[in-house]
Amino acid sequence: MKRNHYFLFVTILLLFAACDKNEKNIEEPLTAKFLFEDGFETQNNSIDELFPSTGSRWSLIQQTDPSNASNEISITNNEFSEGQNAIRFLAYRSDDQLSKIDIEKGGLNIKSGDKVTIKADFYIDTNESLENLLLIDLECCSCWDPSVGDNFGAENQCPGVRLMMSGGNDYLSIERGKISGTTLKQTNFAFPRNQWVSVVWEMTLSVNEDGLNRLLINGTEVLNQMGMNMPNAKIFRETFANEGIDFTLKEPTIYERVQIGATANPxxxxxxxxxDNFSLRVE
Structure with a gap:
């Protein structure tokens, strides 16, 4: 009997040891250097609640109205993907003014080599063409050469990468024109309308062609391509030189703000x- 007890005791010890070993072999998730999340929940459906004086939520509203209409922004409890609220944007079509209505989170410090994951749920309430609609911008304003000012266009003073509808109508792609790159396009997965859609945008940032650019829609990978995704000082210098402008990109380059909404509606x-359900994670 004692011998049986001994074997039982040894077996239990071996099981605990095996469990401990397996747990140690499980890879721990990377710790985020920065994490910002917002589900746009409010107490009184007030847009002002997104902009507390502490700066813990969003920084500001960017709004540029066309000549004969005023774009709209509000908190709604009629459409949401989770919780009880979402944020609503109404961007009228552009005329001589490029129409914009979005919110911005500033004060970021995202550098080359960082892995960035931006997630959000979108509900687009129209069946019209979405060609060139911009939804998310990740930008660097401090890297602009102040001596150049807006000689190359005020719109270009915060270079960065953006999510844009392209491909003839509604194929979400990664637009890189403001860093002198081509648009990374996909035309296999059209953006669903009149329903909530989950978007995940992953990047490993680089000023060279070894940057990672990945895009998922409703869990389906629609884009996975290497390429530059931060401003490159040499490329900027050469691009501006072709216009007769002496340009020096400030280094080290950082992305310091993210914007979401109708960041441009051409x-x-x-x-x-x-x-709804926005998050930005930096590892």
Whole structure:
């Protein structure tokens, strides 16, 4: 009997040891250097609640109205993907003014080599063409050469990468024009309309062609391509030299702000969209 007890005791010890060993072999997730999350929940459906004086949520509203209409922004409890609220944007079509309505989170410090994951849920309430609609911008303003000012266009003073509809109508792609790169396009997965859609944008940032650019829609990978995704000082210098402008990109380059909403609506129609469940993670 004692011998049986001994074997039982040894067996239990071996099981605990095996469990401990397996737990140690499980890879620990990377700790985020920075994490910002917002589900746009409010107490009184007030947009002001997104901009507390502590700076713990969003920084500001960017709004540029077309000549004969005023873009709209509000908190809604009629459409949401989780919780009880979402944020609503109504961007009228552009005329001589490029129409914009979005919110911005500033004060970021995202550098080359960082892995960035931006997630958000979108509901686009229209069947009109979305060609060239911009939804998310990740930008560097401090890297602009102040001596150049807006000689190359005020729109270019915060270079960065953006999520844009392209491909003839509604194929979400990664636009790199403001860093003198081509648009990374996909035309296999059209953006669903009139329903909540989950978007995940992953990047490993680089000023060279070894940057990672990955895009998922409703869990389906629609884009996975290497390429530059931060401003490159040499490319900027050469690009501006072709215009007769002496330009020096400030280094080290950092992305310091993210914008989400209708960051530009050059489409032929008015766009109403809702956003919920936003997060930005830096590792």
């Amino acid at each position: 489409t032929a129609g008015n766009i109403e969209l809702f956003v």
